[in-house]
Amino acid sequence: MTTENNGQKVFEDFIGGGGQADLFDKAGELDAYFKGHSYAQSYGSALGVQLLGASSRQPELLEADGRRHEALMLGSNSYLGLTTHPEVVAASKAACDKYGYGTGAVSLYAGTTDLHKRLERAIAEFYGAEDAILFPCGYSANVGIISALCGPGDVVINDAANHASIFDGCRLSGADIKVYLHNNMRHLEKTLRALPEAKKGRLIITDGVFSMAGDLAPLGEIVALAARYGARVMVDDAHGLGIVGPTGRGTAEQCGVAGKIDLSAGVLSKSPGGLGGYCAGSAAVVQYLRFYARTYFFSTSLPAPVAAGLLEVFRLFTEDKAGRAQLWRNIDALRSGLQALGFDTGSSGSAVIPVIVGDELRLVALCNDLRERGVYTNIVTYPAVRRKECRLRLCVMSTLTPEDIARILALFAELGRKHGVIK
Numbered sequence: 127m128t129t130e131n132n133g134q135k136v137f138e139d140f141i142g143g144g145g146q147a148d149l150f151d152k153a154g155e156l157d158a159y160f161k162g163h164s165y166a167q168s169y170g171s172a173l174g175v176q177l178l179g180a181s182s183r184q185p186e187l188l189e190a191d192g193r194r195h196e197a198l199m200l201g202s203n204s205y206l207g208l209t210t211h212p213e214v215v216a217a218s219k220a221a222c223d224k225y226g227y228g229t230g231a232v233s234l235y236a237g238t239t240d241l242h243k244r245l246e247r248a249i250a251e252f253y254g255a256e257d258a259i260l261f262p263c264g265y266s267a268n269v270g271i272i273s274a275l276c277g278p279g280d281v282v283i284n285d286a287a288n289h290a291s292i293f294d295g296c297r298l299s300g301a302d303i304k305v306y307l308h309n310n311m312r313h314l315e316k317t318l319r320a321l322p323e324a325k326k327g328r329l330i331i332t333d334g335v336f337s338m339a340g341d342l343a344p345l346g347e348i349v350a351l352a353a354r355y356g357a358r359v360m361v362d363d364a365h366g367l368g369i370v371g372p373t374g375r376g377t378a379e380q381c382g383v384a385g386k387i388d389l390s391a392g393v394l395s396k397s398p399g400g401l402g403g404y405c406a407g408s409a410a411v412v413q414y415l416r417f418y419a420r421t422y423f424f425s426t427s428l429p430a431p432v433a434a435g436l437l438e439v440f441r442l443f444t445e446d447k448a449g450r451a452q453l454w455r456n457i458d459a460l461r462s463g464l465q466a467l468g469f470d471t472g473s474s475g476s477a478v479i480p481v482i483v484g485d486e487l488r489l490v491a492l493c494n495d496l497r498e499r500g501v502y503t504n505i506v507t508y509p510a511v512r513r514k515e516c517r518l519r520l521c522v523m524s525t526l527t528p529e530d531i532a533r534i535l536a537l538f539a540e541l542g543r544k545h546g547v548i549k
């Protein structure tokens with residue numbers, strides 16, 4: 127049991143180790159904990175909310191205790207509100223009528239429609255790449271790409287804050303796993319310099335925008351180091367696509383290295399508002415992935431209505447009509463307002479704004495209070511972040527109005543003081 131949080135157990139204490147008499151013992155212990163502790167119930171409330179409609183500006187929520195109420199949405203990765211964009215939804219509905227709601231097969235066995243092919247082309251063109259491949263989700267994209275391209279004898283070099291799916295792909299690959307301190311280029315170089323000459327298969331992997339802190343990877347320096355030490359570069363720009371960079375082409379564009387990333391991976395479930403993962407790169411590598419990425423080969427393709435919606439999304443991205451300017455106005459207003467109130471928002475440069483609380487009990491109480499008063503946020507605790515950096519993770523949406531932002535800031539001021547997060 128942890129000694130943090132005044133000796134009270136917190137969620138992390140139930141992460142399964144091995145060696146209990148019965149595999150399910152830990153599940154029984156967690157169940158008893160949920161039933162017997164008020165803190166566990168508060169934690170469960172924070173994570174047990176249902177949306178009774180689309181993830182839009184102010185959805186109706188169903189609380190774990192059965193109450194219904196509306197709340198401004200600061201917890202959705204659909205930053206641009208494209209989940210409910212009329213043209214996206216219309217395209218998706220039309221595709222549902224024509225293709226049905228699922229594909230019924232994996233991509234290589236009758237699961238590819240013309241929509242999937244057009245979407246792969248649209249993604250490739252958006253990145254100026256030769257080709258692109260779609261995966262059922264972002265998680266499976268990372269697992270599939272890394273485990274297909276890397277194996278025993280290779281080395282994968284990871285930022286410590288990379289997404290869990292990247293680390294899972296690395297483990298599955300059997301490659302040697304190295305980790306450098308978050309965004310620390312001196313440590314990355316030291317790691318590369320220490321690699322044995324014989325280890326020639328080298329892949330540096332980083333999130334473009336880090337999902338828990340919203341900060342950006344210094345891709346210019348990473349690309350330069352990769353060239354110096356003979357490594358390939360893979361970027362998962364899940365939270366940069368459509369938002370970051372002068373034309374929304376992501377972190378590589380923002381860092382001046384668009385076209386220099388070997389593997390441009392990402393997800394279609396965040397700013398695009400749909401579902402899926404992808405990798406854009408050379409035609410030969412994409413073709414290789416089609417045959418050897420197991421999460422592509424052995425997993426059913428995206429539903430056609432999702433592919434159709436995403437085709438509209440990439441049209442909006444390409445024409446820069448997805449509402450990026452409004453999103454950035456909201457990001458700037460919320461971030462600067464929180465900072466002025468004294469909140470620690472880390473070094474976010476994207477639509478993900480952390481509010482670092484540092485104490486899990488206080489964090490959960492604040493999150494539930496905010497929601498009670500009409501603002502939905504998510505909590506992030508260990509092991510997703512370090513214990514002392516547990517936080518609210520705010521996701522800004524372009525659909526929030528200036529009045530909404532003012533209301534959110536007023537509430538943060540009041541409740542931040544009440545819970546001792548700010549003075």
Ligand SMILES: Cc1ncc(COP(=O)(O)O)c(C=O)c1O
Pocket residue numbers: 263264265266268289291333337362364365393394395401402403
């Ligand atoms: C950086 C990053 N990569 C991958 C994923 C996984 O994407 P998906 O939810 O589409 O599986 C996420 C989000 O959960 C993410 O934040």
